Structure formats: C-alpha cells, structure tokens
Amino acid sequence: MDAFNKGVTLGVYIVTVKAGDRINGMTAAWISRVSRNPPMVMVSIGHKSIPFKVVLHAYRNYMI
Template sequence: MNKELLDCMAHMTYGIYVLTTRCDDTINGMIASWVSQVSYDPPLVMVAVHPNRYSHELLQKGGHFALNILAREQKDLLSRFKGPDPESKFRSIAWRHGVTGCPILADCIGSLECRIRQTLAPGNHTLFIGEVVGAVFNRQEIPLCTLDYEGCYTGRR
C-alpha cells in the first residue's frame, strides 16, 4: 500500500468500542473501531475483525456480540481490553450478562447486543453484520473516537 493511501486511511475517524462476545462459557472483550450502522429497519450494525484475533473464533461459533460505547473519559479501558488474558479483562469492573449472554459493561454510554445475521470476508478482515436484539442507554456523553487516541488502526498486521 502506498504512503498516501495509508496516510489517508489513518485519518479516517471511527468510534472506539469494546466488543464483547461469548461462546458457551467463554467470554472475551476486544477493542473495535471498524464499526458502522448498516440498516435502520431492521437495526443492523457491522464490525470488522481480523481472523487472527481471539474473539474472531468466538464470534463465529457463538453467533453474538455486544458493542459497548465508551465515553471520551474512559480511554483507560483500552489497555485493559488489549491484553491477552480474557479473565483479567473483566476482573474488578462492573458488568453483567446481556440477553445474548455477551458481557455488557455497566459503566459505559450504552451497549448494543447483536445476533450475527451475516458474515462476509471481502478482504483481510471478516465483516460480522449483527441485528440489534438488545440495547441499553446509560447516559449522554461524548463518545471516545480515534481523534482521542494516539494513532488509528489501519488494519496492518
């Protein structure tokens, strides 16, 4: 990829979310920024996940995910959910099981729980398109986005 294209892609802005998933008794959370609303009726959202991520297999097998919307002041949660140990990610923070069984973080702007309706692999990331089956809105705040973060994920590994 040429430098101009990489620089342009690095300046595209996205929200930063904690994506959580569950398969049987296994849960995990990861940082996701390639997220978008796809449809209003039915309510559909899309998230792009690289196949080498631990959550990728859980998404495929479990069939559900939740997007926890972080406030700008919650930037410190990013390091927690970048770690490799799924159990430590949820230790000492408030969360509950949602209607799909996915972890829902208590202290965030809100959460969208989704049932995966379609999976596409148009490039090096898998697109999981989920129908919203549950939503929680906790408070009005400014969401965390890539403008608040050092660097932007461009998908390079």
C-alpha cells in the same frame, strides 16, 4: 432505538462475545451502521484474532 436512528457516534467501541462459557472482548475504532430496520451494525474482526474464533461459535451472544 432512537439513539440508533440518530447515527453511530465517533469513538472507541468495546465488542464482547460469549460462546458457551468462553467470553472475550476487543476494542474497535470503527463500526458502521448497515441497516435501520432492523437495526444492524458492521464491525471488522481479524480472522486470526481470538475474538474472531469465539464469534464463529457465538451465534447471537455478542454486544457492542
């Protein structure tokens, strides 16, 4: 939590998502913090990409 409160760092991020037995990932060059409490970040994913289709079924199984 302390690292989150210090801010989102610059760099390239790896976003992974799992839905059932399907796992997929993507790189993201930009994310943004939208809330400190509860800690939340925002990432944009193209709606035609495979990770987006997996995210639709993942509910909460993702990681940045």
